[in-house]
Amino acid sequence: MPTWKATACAYSNIAFIKYWGNINDELRLPVSGSISMNLDGLRTRTTVDFENDLKSDAAVIDGKELPLGPALDRISKHMDYVRKLANNPHRALVISETNFPTGAGIASSASAFAALSLATAAALEVRLTERELSALARLGSGSASRSVPGGFVEWYAGTTHEASYAESIAPVDHWALTDVVAIISKAHKATGSTEGHSIAASSPLQAARIASAPQRLETCRKAILARDFDAFAEVVELDSNVMHSVMMTGNPALFYWLPTTLTLMETVRDLRKQGVGVCYTIDAGPNVHCICAPDAAPKVIAALQNIPGVLELKQATAGGPAYVEA
Amino acid sequence: MPTWKATACAYSNIAFIKYWGNINDELRLPVSGSISMNLDGLRTRTTVDFENDLKSDAAVIDGKELPLGPALDRISKHMDYVRKLANNPHRALVISETNFPTGAGIASSASAFAALSLATAAALEVRLTERELSALARLGSGSASRSVPGGFVEWYAGTTHEASYAESIAPVDHWALTDVVAIISKAHKATGSTEGHSIAASSPLQAARIASAPQRLETCRKAILARDFDAFAEVVELDSNVMHSVMMTGNPALFYWLPTTLTLMETVRDLRKQGVGVCYTIDAGPNVHCICAPDAAPKVIAALQNIPGVLELKQATAGGPAYVEA
Numbered sequence: 001m002p003t004w005k006a007t008a009c010a011y012s013n014i015a016f017i018k019y020w021g022n023i024n025d026e027l028r029l030p031v032s033g034s035i036s037m038n039l040d041g042l043r044t045r046t047t048v049d050f051e052n053d054l055k056s057d058a059a060v061i062d063g064k065e066l067p068l069g070p071a072l073d074r075i076s077k078h079m080d081y082v083r084k085l086a087n088n089p090h091r092a093l094v095i096s097e098t099n100f101p102t103g104a105g106i107a108s109s110a111s112a113f114a115a116l117s118l119a120t121a122a123a124l125e126v127r128l129t130e131r132e133l134s135a136l137a138r139l140g141s142g143s144a145s146r147s148v149p150g151g152f153v154e155w156y157a158g159t160t161h162e163a164s165y166a167e168s169i170a171p172v173d174h175w176a177l178t179d180v181v182a183i184i185s186k187a188h189k190a191t192g193s194t195e196g197h198s199i200a201a202s203s204p205l206q207a208a209r210i211a212s213a214p215q216r217l218e219t220c221r222k223a224i225l226a227r228d229f230d231a232f233a234e235v236v237e238l239d240s241n242v243m244h245s246v247m248m249t250g251n252p253a254l255f256y257w258l259p260t261t262l263t264l265m266e267t268v269r270d271l272r273k274q275g276v277g278v279c280y281t282i283d284a285g286p287n288v289h290c291i292c293a294p295d296a297a298p299k300v301i302a303a304l305q306n307i308p309g310v311l312e313l314k315q316a317t318a319g320g321p322a323y324v325e326a
Numbered sequence: 327m328p329t330w331k332a333t334a335c336a337y338s339n340i341a342f343i344k345y346w347g348n349i350n351d352e353l354r355l356p357v358s359g360s361i362s363m364n365l366d367g368l369r370t371r372t373t374v375d376f377e378n379d380l381k382s383d384a385a386v387i388d389g390k391e392l393p394l395g396p397a398l399d400r401i402s403k404h405m406d407y408v409r410k411l412a413n414n415p416h417r418a419l420v421i422s423e424t425n426f427p428t429g430a431g432i433a434s435s436a437s438a439f440a441a442l443s444l445a446t447a448a449a450l451e452v453r454l455t456e457r458e459l460s461a462l463a464r465l466g467s468g469s470a471s472r473s474v475p476g477g478f479v480e481w482y483a484g485t486t487h488e489a490s491y492a493e494s495i496a497p498v499d500h501w502a503l504t505d506v507v508a509i510i511s512k513a514h515k516a517t518g519s520t521e522g523h524s525i526a527a528s529s530p531l532q533a534a535r536i537a538s539a540p541q542r543l544e545t546c547r548k549a550i551l552a553r554d555f556d557a558f559a560e561v562v563e564l565d566s567n568v569m570h571s572v573m574m575t576g577n578p579a580l581f582y583w584l585p586t587t588l589t590l591m592e593t594v595r596d597l598r599k600q601g602v603g604v605c606y607t608i609d610a611g612p613n614v615h616c617i618c619a620p621d622a623a624p625k626v627i628a629a630l631q632n633i634p635g636v637l638e639l640k641q642a643t644a645g646g647p648a649y650v651e652a
Binding site: 204205207208209211212237238241242244245246248249251253255257258259260261262263265266 | 530531533534535537538563564567568570571572574575577579581583584585586587588589591592
């Protein structure tokens with residue numbers, strides 16, 4: 001019996017141009033492309049072990065065994081894609097550790113499904129290209145597609161499984177941005193992203209968001225390639241505001257901002273007016289990602305650390321690609 | 327010399343379907359219609375006196391003489407429309423009192439320009455219909471058109487001066503709604519409505535807002551006529567959220583919400599989930615208008631009065647039309 005066991009690591013990522021809404025929920029084909037940066041140090045490490053006598057898949061996440069239910073089903077279904085490719089029906093024990101709070105606006109499903117994809121493919125000895133791994137990860141969680149390649153990443157929306165994948169548009173060392181994540185809640189969000197994506201189309205503003213996304217993608221891509229922080233900051237905040245507009249006007253309306261979120265957004269805008277290179281972006285949760293130009297992070301941390309309601313500040317620079325441990 | 331002096335009163339109004347953006351800034355022809363309720367007791371009383379030897383217009387607002395500048399020019403320009411109709415070049419002393427805080431999301435310009443329109447027309451003995459007075463008031467401040475007729479009011483967008491006016495769609499006693507205004511700031515807003523309207527078109531979401539407005543107008547009109555609070559609450563909150571989405575995604579982005587605004591929005595949604603008939607709507611300012619179904623106001627006040635940051639709760643039921651004092 002071969003060694004059907006492997007461990008992989010992947011970093012979370014922060015989207016500068018957001019993913020919100022699918023043209024195909026089953027395949028997680030998004031309504032528009034997105035651009036992100038991997039987050040060094042905000043990592044999921046996952047071991048997949050098919051060398052066992054399990055009758056069904058089991059998973060231990062951050063030290064706790066997952067009960068039977070939708071979370072375990074989602075992992076099983078994801079491994080099914082690879083089992084099918086490998087023509088291997090074995091069940092697996094999945095052990096996964098994530099070193100940052102999950103479910104509160106830092107994309108833990110991104111690093112989790114990227115790591116699971118690489119570990120499962122490696123364990124079952126299915127050789128996939130980076131592009132194929134990115135598309136595979138997308139099936140588990142859309143944003144996981146962006147945690148497969150390294151550095152600054154663009155996910156091309158595509159209209160088929162094969163055409164919807166992410167790739168690097170600039171390497172890790174291209175631009176020394178720092179994401180200072182202001183954590184104001186560690187609670188699991190009330191409405192998860194998967195459900196949220198299916199609500200997006202009910203907003204009267206989503207069609208306009210989709211129609212205007214290509215322009216924001218181009219502006220952001222160019223700003224990253226030219227390291228133009230002013231242009232970058234403007235489009236990143238705009239895109240975050242546009243996504244939350246769609247969220248707040250859907251049926252049901254989704255409000256992810258807390259009062260402290262607004263305080264932080266205003267503080268960041270004020271800092272930028274004072275000449276500090278920083279902008280905010282917010283995912284499907286209350287925490288605020290403060291993206292800092294090179295050397296701006298200390299000033300931003302000094303301004304944020306004493307704001308009431310800020311529990312913790314995490315820092316991350318650009319992270320590398322997902323990888324299988326030797 | 328005739329008695330060229332008159333006093334008029336007008337109530338503020340709260341828009342359920344909002345006005346934001348013009349197709350013609352000079353004439354204040356809006357991009358879409360709007361629906362509102364006059365607010366009994368939130369009143370401006372204005373006396374216009376042409377019996378004097380003034381070389382230029384003068385105005386005393388809430389006890390303070392207005393200096394030369396854009397605010398006085400706006401009043402002068404407004405009286406010019408009536409002076410032209412009356413073929414009367416005299417200058418006026420305007421004395422105006424408003425009994426609620428101005429510039430913080432309660433439409434003080436609405437009651438002010440409605441009262442000024444009626445007082446000026448009466449003083450100069452220009453006989454205008456309610457429709458003509460509404461259109462005249464609109465030239466001073468768009469929302470003032472809605473403070474001319476009484477009760478529940480719809481402003482028809484129109485594409486010419488004459489066609490853009492408001493009229494009652496239901497009388498004062500049609501539905502015993504109460505607006506509980508949670509005042510959290512009495513500061514004058516940073517970006518006034520007139521400037522804000524000219525920014526609206528820069529949002530990538532404004533075209534979608536305009537395109538979807540007729541549906542919300544119809545839903546709101548029907549809900550008011552049928553006294554269907556559930557349908558009313560849903561469309562009123564949606565329309566407020568849609569307008570603030572446009573504000574937050576314009577260039578420059580306009581943020582009128584304060585942290586306490588978000589707290590109040592959530593409290594109102596929670597109350598409604600618990601069966602209390604209440605919904606929120608927010609104008610171009612941080613204060614939250616909590617629109618209460620008949621008999622719900624005491625429960626809403628009990629829930630809001632101890633929220634930190636709430637300075638004052640004002641109550642208003644449906645108000646009558648603007649009128650000239652005998």
